[in-house]
Amino acid sequence: MTKKNGKKARALPMLKESAQEIWLAGLGAFALAGEEGGKLFKQLVRKGEGMEKMNKARINVLVGKAEDLRGEARTAVAKLTVPIETGMTNAMHRLGVPTRREIATLTKRVEELTKVVAKSKPRAGRTRRAAARA
Numbered sequence: 001m002t003k004k005n006g007k008k009a010r011a012l013p014m015l016k017e018s019a020q021e022i023w024l025a026g027l028g029a030f031a032l033a034g035e036e037g038g039k040l041f042k043q044l045v046r047k048g049e050g051m052e053k054m055n056k057a058r059i060n061v062l063v064g065k066a067e068d069l070r071g072e073a074r075t076a077v078a079k080l081t082v083p084i085e086t087g088m089t090n091a092m093h094r095l096g097v098p099t100r101r102e103i104a105t106l107t108k109r110v111e112e113l114t115k116v117v118a119k120s121k122p123r124a125g126r127t128r129r130a131a132a133r134a
Helices: 002-095 100-120 124-133
Strands: none
Touching: none
């Protein structure tokens, strides 16, 4: 039994030493993570800033292209709209349909004539008085 106890007695300090080394390795890993973690965080922030700048530049290019396309589309629509409107106006004139401008002008003239006629008509009250005097 002494042999067994002797092996245990020698194994115990080795076990304590191994446990101490494992503990120290854990503490070292924790300290390294703390040091390197801060560096890593700063590095990630710098990378993120670079990506943000790059993506903003890409978006600005795409927005510029979209605005150019919008302008081109408006120009194309305008080029198509003018001949169509001209053709419709000519066709309506041939059929005798007045344009909006012509209708607005006629409406204004009718309103002016209505005012003139209303002013030139003798009032109903005056004609009765005149008839009563006669």
